[in-house]
Amino acid sequence: MSIQKTALILGSTGQETRRSAVLSSKSSLPRRTLPASASLDAGTPRSTHLSTGKEKLEQKVIDFEKLEAAGLSEGKWDVVFITLGTTAKAAGSSEAFERIDREYVINAARAAKSEDHSQRLIYVSSAGADPKSHFLYPRSKGLTEEGLASLGYEDTIVFRPGLLAGTNRPELRVGEKVAEAVTSFGSLFTSSLQIKIGTLAKSLIKVGELGSAGLPPDAKATQGGKDGARFTLIGNSGALALAK
Numbered sequence: 513m514s515i516q517k518t519a520l521i522l523g524s525t526g527q528e529t530r531r532s533a534v535l536s537s538k539s540s541l542p543r544r545t546l547p548a549s550a551s552l553d554a555g556t557p558r559s560t561h562l563s564t565g566k567e568k569l570e571q572k573v574i575d576f577e578k579l580e581a582a583g584l585s586e587g588k589w590d591v592v593f594i595t596l597g598t599t600a601k602a603a604g605s606s607e608a609f610e611r612i613d614r615e616y617v618i619n620a621a622r623a624a625k626s627e628d629h630s631q632r633l634i635y636v637s638s639a640g641a642d643p644k645s646h647f648l649y650p651r652s653k654g655l656t657e658e659g660l661a662s663l664g665y666e667d668t669i670v671f672r673p674g675l676l677a678g679t680n681r682p683e684l685r686v687g688e689k690v691a692e693a694v695t696s697f698g699s700l701f702t703s704s705l706q707i708k709i710g711t712l713a714k715s716l717i718k719v720g721e722l723g724s725a726g727l728p729p730d731a732k733a734t735q736g737g738k739d740g741a742r743f744t745l746i747g748n749s750g751a752l753a754l755a756k
Contacts, residue, residue: 519720520589522574522620523596576616584624591720592624594660595636599649606648613652618659625663632723633665634716639672639748661741667723670736673712674705674748707748714755719746730754 574582596617603609621633635657643654661668719727724744727733730753736745746754 517590517721518587519591519593520584520587520624522592522594522617522624574620576612576620579619579623582623584620585626587624588626588629589624589631590629591632591634592621592665593634593636593716593720594621596620597636597638609648610652614656614659617656618663621660621665622663625665630666632667632669632720633660633663634669634671634720635660636671636673636712636716639674641672657743658737658741661737661743667725668743669719669724669746670743671712671716671719671746671751672748673707673751675707676712677706677708705748707751711755712751715746715751718754728754730756 572582594617596612598609598612600606600609603612617635621635625631637653637657638650640650641653641657642650643658645651645654657670660670719731724733727744727746730750731746732750732753734745734747735742737743
């Protein structure tokens with residue numbers, strides 16, 4: 513008999529988690545909700561894919577500027593997934609980007625933490641994340657990783673996937689499409705450049721169940737962070753292997 517687990521998904525209308533159901537009992541707190549009539553056909557263009565278990569999914573829209581009203585800690589979640597993120601262009605400014613990409617993420621994870629319950633935190637970061645980078649995007653991701661690891665979750669796991677392939681975004685990102693074409697070719701020779709959305713979702717689910725202690729060698733997990741803010745790090749090739 514399997515043990516039922518509860519999972520909180522922050523950023524659940526993002527590309528990774530809109531393509532999967534997570535564990536047995538779950539709640540998602542997006543900035544917008546998915547329609548109840550969302551298509552279940554992953555092959556249909558622009559479809560929203562929710563796999564089995566959607567009947568146990570409770571959606572609530574959250575105001576990240578008013579986290580105290582969300583009651584995040586009340587669920588005593590076994591696993592907290594965070595796929596929240598944006599781009600500087602979408603946010604409108606560098607300051608807004610850092611507020612959404614880092615402050616919202618860390619503050620929400622802090623609010624979801626229970627002092628008397630063992631919890632696992634899983635964050636989808638990005639390849640090249642580096643808190644010391646001179647560039648805004650990788651620096652923000654790296655600082656977010658360290659900020660999350662310093663919160664004191666029993667198990668903190670960070671994914672650094674390559675370019676996400678197979679996205680169904682409402683807006684066309686020409687540069688992203690060009691990069692996807694280039695990395696698709698490069699992926700014939702290396703496993704570090706690209707990963708399909710559905711593949712990453714499978715890996716997230718598996719790691720949510722296994723935790724750091726249960727990861728197989730194929731995950732190629734390493735330790736990231738700094739003293740007082742350590743986390744388990746899984747790169748693109750490890751995410752690909754975990755989904756098999």
